Amino acid sequence: MAPVTPALVADIREKRYARARGGKSHVALAGLSLKVAAGEFVALVGPSGCGKTTFLNIVAGLDRNFDGDFQLAPRADGGPAQVGYVFQEPRLLPWRTVHENIALVLPPHRAAAVVEDMLKAVGLAAARDLYPPQLSVGMSRRVAIARAFAIEPDLLLMDEPFVSLDHDSVEQLRDLLLGLWHARPTTVLFVTHDMREALVLADRLVLLSGPPGHVVADVPVSLARNLRHSGAEIERLREEILRRHRELIGAAAAAAPVE
Amino acid sequence: MSTATGQRASPWAAASSLAQRVGSVALFIAVWQIAADAVHSRLLPSASAVFVVLARECVHGPLLFNLGITLARVAAAFIVAMALGTAIGIVMGRSRTIDALFDSWLVLLLNLPALVIIVLAYVWFGLTEAAAIGAVAVNKIPNTAVTLREGARALDRSYSDMAASFHVGRWRTLRHVIMPQLYPYIFAAARSGLALVWKIVLIVELLGRSNGVGFQIQLYFQQFDVTRILAYSIAFMLVIQLIEWAIFQPLERRAARWRQ
Numbered sequence A: 001m002a003p004v005t006p007a008l009v010a011d012i013r014e015k016r017y018a019r020a021r022g023g024k025s026h027v028a029l030a031g032l033s034l035k036v037a038a039g040e041f042v043a044l045v046g047p048s049g050c051g052k053t054t055f056l057n058i059v060a061g062l063d064r065n066f067d068g069d070f071q072l073a074p075r076a077d078g079g080p081a082q083v084g085y086v087f088q089e090p091r092l093l094p095w096r097t098v099h100e101n102i103a104l105v106l107p108p109h110r111a112a113a114v115v116e117d118m119l120k121a122v123g124l125a126a127a128r129d130l131y132p133p134q135l136s137v138g139m140s141r142r143v144a145i146a147r148a149f150a151i152e153p154d155l156l157l158m159d160e161p162f163v164s165l166d167h168d169s170v171e172q173l174r175d176l177l178l179g180l181w182h183a184r185p186t187t188v189l190f191v192t193h194d195m196r197e198a199l200v201l202a203d204r205l206v207l208l209s210g211p212p213g214h215v216v217a218d219v220p221v222s223l224a225r226n227l228r229h230s231g232a233e234i235e236r237l238r239e240e241i242l243r244r245h246r247e248l249i250g251a252a253a254a255a256a257p258v259e
Numbered sequence B: 001m002s003t004a005t006g007q008r009a010s011p012w013a014a015a016s017s018l019a020q021r022v023g024s025v026a027l028f029i030a031v032w033q034i035a036a037d038a039v040h041s042r043l044l045p046s047a048s049a050v051f052v053v054l055a056r057e058c059v060h061g062p063l064l065f066n067l068g069i070t071l072a073r074v075a076a077a078f079i080v081a082m083a084l085g086t087a088i089g090i091v092m093g094r095s096r097t098i099d100a101l102f103d104s105w106l107v108l109l110l111n112l113p114a115l116v117i118i119v120l121a122y123v124w125f126g127l128t129e130a131a132a133i134g135a136v137a138v139n140k141i142p143n144t145a146v147t148l149r150e151g152a153r154a155l156d157r158s159y160s161d162m163a164a165s166f167h168v169g170r171w172r173t174l175r176h177v178i179m180p181q182l183y184p185y186i187f188a189a190a191r192s193g194l195a196l197v198w199k200i201v202l203i204v205e206l207l208g209r210s211n212g213v214g215f216q217i218q219l220y221f222q223q224f225d226v227t228r229i230l231a232y233s234i235a236f237m238l239v240i241q242l243i244e245w246a247i248f249q250p251l252e253r254r255a256a257r258w259r260q
Helices: A052-059 A098-103 A108-121 A137-150 A167-183 A195-201 A231-244 A246-254 B002-039 B047-059 B063-094 B096-111 B114-125 B129-153 B157-165 B170-208 B213-222 B226-255
Strands: A006-018 A025-037 A041-045 A067-072 A083-086 A155-159 A187-192 A204-209 A214-220
Touching (some): A006 A187, A041 A195, A052 A155, A083 A137, A083 B157, A098 A108, A098 A137, A167 A195, A214 A231, B047 B063, B047 B226, B063 B096, B063 B129, B063 B170, B063 B213, B114 B170, B129 B170, B170 B226
Parallel strands (some): A041 A187, A041 A204, A083 A155
Antiparallel strands (some): A006 A025, A204 A214
């Protein structure tokens, strides 16, 4: 395959949080390097507290106070890369309707058509005029995903978007996400503490450890996505990864999902 | 659906609360009428006498003209005070440095008696309309600023981060993300603001204007015409209450739609 310009090249030498009192500071990331190819679906897997969200916030441009640098490939038309962000909580404005929440992130002249499209794509066309407090948790997360895809992101950041949902809803939302991603291809950086979830979704797993957060292993997943519905197959892959990277066992045990 | 039942229930609640209010006002007028009849003095005119004068003044006297003048001053001072107070409050709520620098100024201004501000405004800037309105506004600005500073401090960072990560522009962020979080504080400031502003406008008129409800009340005070003083007060109170019902309450309901 011909080398493609990576969608994201990040080299975070250090991210340190200053503590207001006591004077002690906390190093959240140290020497975290990552390269993500355009169109790739990468899962960042690691225990909670290893700096995954911190890393996403840096890439999203929300946190500029760090040592290191990162680059996003410009759009095909030369404009700056668009980043879509699905936060851990849906972060919908409760005082705006579903429709208005998505329209907010779009240029006004094309908002109406795109919003209708996206709502249909996530199966919420009927909910367009509801306010977020009227939605179920699962519906809110769909809207958050629709909002992120609506801007046709060059890079889609997802921060544990399926936590605090029941098993069936998680399965539905994973299918929905993969469906949207196939229809609207983009580069995805998906943060999770659940290696099984990462194995179901991603092309590649980047295993993190910390704090301070750093990459301990980079594992491609070659199994075709339509074969990943079998729990046994996922379990076999997971054990294989843990066997090859024994140093992860401590971290993986700490992050084992409670199911 | 829950919203539908909510809307169906509210007219009943509104009707019952309206009945209670009307009953309460009727009781007050009855007590007043009985007391006036018992005292039988020119200094405590009966309710009926006051309402007769009120009606006559509306039709033949200068009441409506003066009411209009006073309302215009109230509106001007209110708008200036709300605009400046809101801006100052937001800036102070967002910036620790500016807050530390000007907090004492705010405390000073809050504790400065309204009368002192009015007198100083007239002494320094002359007996002008601008001095009058400015003096009233300065009385209200620190109040609004303190309330809005609380609001600005309570802004939820996660929404601003969301807007920033999606590159929602400054103006749209202000309109859709920031302001809706401040509306409850703005309404609180506006409510107490209107009550404060109209009372101070009367004093400003009494001290340095030659028209308006405050000026008229001074005139009738010199003539010991309590009937007209009460007639003017009632007219003005009714208008202020009307503003509350016709403007503030609908706006507040609109802003709180999503909470239903």
